[in-house]
Amino acid sequence: MKRECSLIRDLLPLYVEQMVSEESKKIIEEHLAQCPSCKKVYEEMTERELGMRPEMGENDESEAAESFRRFVKKEKRRERMKIAVSAVLSFGLAIFLAFAIPAGILGAITLPLWITHTSEDISDYDRDSFKGDSGFLIFPEEVREDRVTEYYYSYREGLFDEDVQLYLQCEYTPEEFQEECLRLEQAHVIYRDGGQRRRNGTRYNTGDYMLPAYEAIQGVDHAYEYALLDEENGRIDYIFLQFVDEDDLVFAREKLPYGYGRDYTVDPKLSPYNMYAFPEEEGEYKGGYITVYH
Numbered sequence: 001m002k003r004e005c006s007l008i009r010d011l012l013p014l015y016v017e018q019m020v021s022e023e024s025k026k027i028i029e030e031h032l033a034q035c036p037s038c039k040k041v042y043e044e045m046t047e048r049e050l051g052m053r054p055e056m057g058e059n060d061e062s063e064a065a066e067s068f069r070r071f072v073k074k075e076k077r078r079e080r081m082k083i084a085v086s087a088v089l090s091f092g093l094a095i096f097l098a099f100a101i102p103a104g105i106l107g108a109i110t111l112p113l114w115i116t117h118t119s120e121d122i123s124d125y126d127r128d129s130f131k132g133d134s135g136f137l138i139f140p141e142e143v144r145e146d147r148v149t150e151y152y153y154s155y156r157e158g159l160f161d162e163d164v165q166l167y168l169q170c171e172y173t174p175e176e177f178q179e180e181c182l183r184l185e186q187a188h189v190i191y192r193d194g195g196q197r198r199r200n201g202t203r204y205n206t207g208d209y210m211l212p213a214y215e216a217i218q219g220v221d222h223a224y225e226y227a228l229l230d231e232e233n234g235r236i237d238y239i240f241l242q243f244v245d246e247d248d249l250v251f252a253r254e255k256l257p258y259g260y261g262r263d264y265t266v267d268p269k270l271s272p273y274n275m276y277a278f279p280e281e282e283g284e285y286k287g288g289y290i291t292v293y294h
Helices: 003-016 022-034 038-048 058-103 104-110 174-186
Strands: 114-119 148-157 162-173 190-191 196-201 203-205 213-220 223-230 235-242 277-280 288-292
Touching: 003 022, 003 038, 022 038, 174 213, 196 277
Parallel strands: none
Antiparallel strands: 114 148, 148 162, 162 235, 190 196, 203 213, 213 223, 223 235, 277 288
């Protein structure tokens, strides 16, 4: 489109509403007489918005003029809205780049984008509905609400990662405590590879936690699942964490395992474990795991 045509078409709404000077009106009319393309735009604009008919009375003309004035105002509002939206998007992009570039683009993208579920109501407890890379077998299938002293569940979804924090604390009678410890000891998953039966169970760990613990996951793919056993007080803390920063914990940091969040490849004291995953081949790790729960 020629630059002159662009300018003329910008002035057409004002020309139709007779809001241009005599000099501008003369220039527009001379251009319309010489430019079929701009004349067609002008005719389509007036026919569409004014609803022109072969015969039109005085009242009809008045209504058409008012209709067109409303159209011009609407178009102006629409243009202002486009400009405002464009400005907001530009500002948002600038803020994103200001934070993303120093921290690394990938790190910024994988930050949680929104909280999809949060609950502190134990009546919402449902082991089968929890989200995360786990079977949640450390957690009781059912809980008595009068045994629960603390409960918290949050699930936040990002572009690539899911942040999950699940915390349940229960107090038991001595008999119930022993029964629950037995259940934790016997919790396991089975994978059948053809005719071969392979079994993984919980790992009892007395060295990496403030209390003895049964663990299903420790430090694999940024996930941890374990139960802390406080026999003196008849209390068990059930914990699952996946991509959770220490600053976001709802419980005391002392309940975290040694080396929480650290990479086991740079700390030989760490011993990662995942009872829900089996080596693709028996014995030494040779390139991959089969995940039973995901």
